[in-house]
Amino acid sequence: MREGKQVQLRSVVNAGISAQEIAFDIDGVVTDTMSSFLRIASEEYGLLGLKKENITSYWLDKCLDIPQTVVDEIVHRILEDPFGSGLTFHSGARETLQEISAVSTLRFVTARPLGGPIEEWLLTNLAVDADKLVVVATGNHAAKGGILREMGVRYFVEDHLGTCIDLHAMGINAIVFDQPWNRGDDTCVRVRSWGELASMIHLE
Template identity: 35%
Template structure:
């Protein structure tokens, strides 16, 4: 599998950003709740963690609205790979979050070389709406950590790539990656893009 940069898009939480690990850290520091990351075996993680729902929703609200102000780190290698891809083509991030602006601000913080107009963040509110965005683009591949989303995209003719996490370990037939090093190995770095915009700051 060799993918042209202009034909792939990405989910945010769990793929680009290490969001759930920060949730675990905040649960410990703010509410003294111990959560083992590997025990988050369901994407609907409130079903499998022992935590007061009100406290959990408070953390979700903070993570949703202020990711750029928190210590929300990129997954290792994401910045380097995305920056390299942006030297060849604009980037597309499609997230089930309700608001794009906080994610745009997060990208400005963590990918400072990237021109803001060269990263499109589409916030759909729910995962099932991701297909509405992707179907209007030239994207042929999408990396997500939610197995149900991968099934939906595959049924629509978009090739899903599953970013492995504890919550997506059910049997499936999709290509998997477990790191951004593996993602980089799938990219055709010698491809030419029809989009000649300069996406990196000098």
């Protein structure tokens, strides 16, 4: 039954998603947050040799041999200061989001506890007007579904597998943005690049 639903969603997705009905998680989807994390760990904490491919769990303490206090410090810094922590876009994200912004408001729903710093980073780096961009910071993953429903969002791109599965169960079409930490489950449609994602979205 689940496979049937997956096939059904795949065909809907292939037919095209309206720019008006899609929203995005930020970290691990729009931004290459893990690369910033690993760069800070290497340059400022001397933790060399950590690779993105080694991050096989969303929860860093489960897959990296780094003290929890260091994980917390780096994560805190990325949350508070996206500019200073050298956050970058995933390849193609900036261009695709700018194209969407020409026809629709950009909607982002993040589990970050604080929306302000990342909203400012997005506004600056996407160079879009403030009224074309909405960031909702829920503070936790479980709150995303309710927010997306309120926003009327039908498709959501997310890298946290558990959230994708929960949204799927709520009838929201979660699209997994492929990352080393979210593999091994095919409940939801999976995309591997922003190019692939862009090809699914109607810009009208």
